[in-house]
Amino acid sequence: MKFTPPEWMPRLEWEAFVLMRKKMRHPLTDRACELITRKLANYRTQGYAPGELLDSAVEHGWLSVYVPNGNGRTTPVKATSVGKGPEIGFGCHACKQRFNTPGQRDGHECRGKR
Numbered sequence: 001m002k003f004t005p006p007e008w009m010p011r012l013e014w015e016a017f018v019l020m021r022k023k024m025r026h027p028l029t030d031r032a033c034e035l036i037t038r039k040l041a042n043y044r045t046q047g048y049a050p051g052e053l054l055d056s057a058v059e060h061g062w063l064s065v066y067v068p069n070g071n072g073r074t075t076p077v078k079a080t081s082v083g084k085g086p087e088i089g090f091g092c093h094a095c096k097q098r099f100n101t102p103g104q105r106d107g108h109e110c111r112g113k114r
């Protein structure tokens with residue numbers, strides 16, 4: 001099954017993000033594409049531009065997308081809500097490590113076999 005981004009997804013920025021993940025040796029699975037697309041769709045309803053969020057992720061080498069924190073700095077948002085949404089259970093699929101926040105998972109030194 002091949003993931004197809006929704007039509008609102010800016011193709012150039014999305015491809016750049018996918019390529020960056022590949023280069024970081026954390027290539028996106030179809031499931032990861034779906035989850036990130038879901039996050040972007042959610043942020044989009046809050047008024048964020050998906051292309052800018054993807055650009056920020058590429059620029060900083062993030063494995064996921066994060067919204068700016070409002071101070072003009074763009075930093076990963078901490079997981080504040082527990083028990084809802086697709087971001088619970090922050091496990092790495094490659095190395096099976098568990099983390100408290102998606103940011104920790106996304107930033108960890110992965111020793112998982114691929």
Ligand SMILES: [Zn+2]
Pocket residue numbers: 092093094095096097108109110111112
């Ligand atoms: Zn890992």
